[in-house]
Amino acid sequence: MPLDTIIQLDKASIFQRDTLVLSDVTLEIDRGEFCYIIGKTGTGKSSLLKVLYADLPLVEGYAKVAGIELADIKPRMIPYLRRKIGIVFQDFQLLNDRSLRDNLLFVMKATGWRDKVAMEERMEDVLEKVGLRTKGFKMPHQLSGGEQQRVVIARALLNDPDIILADEPTGNLDPDTSEGIIELLFEISKTGRAVLMATHDYTLIQKYLARIFKCENGKVEDLNPEHRIQRQNQEA
Amino acid sequence: MARQEDIIVGKRLKNSYISTVVSITLVLYVLGLLGLIVLHAKMISDHIQENIGFSVILTDNARQADINLLQNSLDTKPAIKSTNFVSKDEAAEELIDELGEDFIEFLGYNPLFPSIDVRLRAGYTHPDTVAVFENQLMENRIVKEVYYQRSLVHLINENIKRIGAVLLLFSVLLTIIAFALINNTIRLSVFSKRFLIKSMQLVGATQSFIRKPFVIKGVIQGIIGAMIAIGLLIFTLYTAQKQIPELQAFQDINLLFMLFVIVVFLGIIISWISTFFAVRKYLKIKTDNLYFY
Numbered sequence: 001m002p003l004d005t006i007i008q009l010d011k012a013s014i015f016q017r018d019t020l021v022l023s024d025v026t027l028e029i030d031r032g033e034f035c036y037i038i039g040k041t042g043t044g045k046s047s048l049l050k051v052l053y054a055d056l057p058l059v060e061g062y063a064k065v066a067g068i069e070l071a072d073i074k075p076r077m078i079p080y081l082r083r084k085i086g087i088v089f090q091d092f093q094l095l096n097d098r099s100l101r102d103n104l105l106f107v108m109k110a111t112g113w114r115d116k117v118a119m120e121e122r123m124e125d126v127l128e129k130v131g132l133r134t135k136g137f138k139m140p141h142q143l144s145g146g147e148q149q150r151v152v153i154a155r156a157l158l159n160d161p162d163i164i165l166a167d168e169p170t171g172n173l174d175p176d177t178s179e180g181i182i183e184l185l186f187e188i189s190k191t192g193r194a195v196l197m198a199t200h201d202y203t204l205i206q207k208y209l210a211r212i213f214k215c216e217n218g219k220v221e222d223l224n225p226e227h228r229i230q231r232q233n234q235e236a
Numbered sequence: 237m238a239r240q241e242d243i244i245v246g247k248r249l250k251n252s253y254i255s256t257v258v259s260i261t262l263v264l265y266v267l268g269l270l271g272l273i274v275l276h277a278k279m280i281s282d283h284i285q286e287n288i289g290f291s292v293i294l295t296d297n298a299r300q301a302d303i304n305l306l307q308n309s310l311d312t313k314p315a316i317k318s319t320n321f322v323s324k325d326e327a328a329e330e331l332i333d334e335l336g337e338d339f340i341e342f343l344g345y346n347p348l349f350p351s352i353d354v355r356l357r358a359g360y361t362h363p364d365t366v367a368v369f370e371n372q373l374m375e376n377r378i379v380k381e382v383y384y385q386r387s388l389v390h391l392i393n394e395n396i397k398r399i400g401a402v403l404l405l406f407s408v409l410l411t412i413i414a415f416a417l418i419n420n421t422i423r424l425s426v427f428s429k430r431f432l433i434k435s436m437q438l439v440g441a442t443q444s445f446i447r448k449p450f451v452i453k454g455v456i457q458g459i460i461g462a463m464i465a466i467g468l469l470i471f472t473l474y475t476a477q478k479q480i481p482e483l484q485a486f487q488d489i490n491l492l493f494m495l496f497v498i499v500v501f502l503g504i505i506i507s508w509i510s511t512f513f514a515v516r517k518y519l520k521i522k523t524d525n526l527y528f529y
Contacts, residue, residue: 110441
């Protein structure tokens with residue numbers, strides 16, 4: 001495994017309950033790389049992402065994410081894995097009983113932040129990045145879908161994760177807002193974080209070129225492996 | 237408009253909190269009420285048992301020194317609450333008062349014997365214990381006879397035992413019901429937050445970090461519920477004593493305080509256990525399985 005590989009799967013099988021969804025999945029993603037996962041509904045895109053953040057168990061094969069092996073991962077280790085990953089969900093998964101600032105504060109407290117000044121600074125920093133610095137006092141239901149997705153991205157950035165996993169983050173958004181979200185994720189990937197994004201939005205894929213994995217017939221295919229090689233050559 | 241909506245949402249959240257506290261209060265109140273009944277039943281049964289006694293009939297020629305020795309030895313026994321010596325003359329006076337005529341004048345002599353009336357402590361009134369006393373006393377040469385109503389002692393003990401067993405069974409049953417009702421109320425309240433719990437897990441919070449605020453809130457609800465239940469119990473006791481003043485004779489502040497401590501303890505422990513396991517359930521299941529509940 002090269003030094004900058006942040007996600008590695010080798011002959012992994014992905015199961016949804018007892019049903020085999022994807023088999024023989026082998027892929028490597030580097031630090032700072034932006035990748036799409038495409039495929040029809042039900043082809044296993046979300047299941048693949050769920051395995052990566054340990055919401056589904058890895059039944060067969062090998063997987064290593066941000067330095068943590070996923071086979072037989074102990075439940076008490078899962079929170080520590082998730083702190084290395086920023087997750088962006090289609091349905092946001094915000095804590096709807098508290099304001100945006102409290103959403104962010106919860107994550108920071110849950111992940112071991114203690115210094116109040118540092119917490120405030122970090123919160124301002126990520127809200128600034130997603131363009132919501134003035135809306136921290138609002139409740140999630142008082143924001144538009146695009147704004148809520150931006151909060152989710154801000155939340156994902158709090159702990160400076162190695163990887164951002166985005167499960168159809170633009171699925172509920174209009175084309176203009178979707179473009180804004182993609183641009184934001186591209187910018188994040190340029191800061192050295194790997195971004196793996198499941199999507200159906202082919203217009204955006206054509207506009208924002210990146211490496212593509214396609215889920216089809218129970219397999220995952222790397223459609224443009226040359227993209228990675230080019231990137232590695234550029235880095236070298 | 238949005239502000240008004242926030243107020244409505246806030247009110248709804250408060251209502252769900254209050255309804256949980258009300259459920260806990262009512263269950264603890266019923267449990268406390270049973271505790272009050274058990275306490276009073278125990279005090280009344282002790283009172284009845286301590287009125288059980290026997291008379292030690294002494295020989296006519298018993299010397300006063302021997303009588304004093306016997307009475308002193310009885311007074312030192314833990315089973316005996318009190319003794320009272322009734323001389324031959326006092327016994328005659330009592331009987332004359334009861335009969336309303338002077339039987340000594342009629343008979344020409346006093347046929348009664350001196351005696352010691354003995355009252356036992358509750359817990360020592362079992363017929364077997366009384367029989368052992370009787371045998372021990374009969375070995376004393378100044379004791380002529382030990383007199384008590386065997387059938388009454390037996391009957392009182394049997395009834396107290398039966399009532400005690402029914403109350404115990406009822407208490408156990410009600411404690412289980414209380415646990416089940418509070419558990420269901422809390423589980424429903426946690427159930428409504430199952431997706432929130434899952435979201436917390438997905439952003440990297442540990443199980444204990446997620447569980448802590450839920451458990452603290454549950455315990456606070458338990459304490460508030462217990463306090464209100466105690467207030468209601470005090471009011472009930474006050475009203476009952478006003479209606480039946482005789483009940484005041486059976487009031488023991490220490491035992492009442494202990495009952496209230498038990499109500500608070502049950503409120504805390506049941507809420508704590510129920511919240512702990514309700515949250516744990518949703519922490520353990522996979523996101524997809526949440527939709528099956």
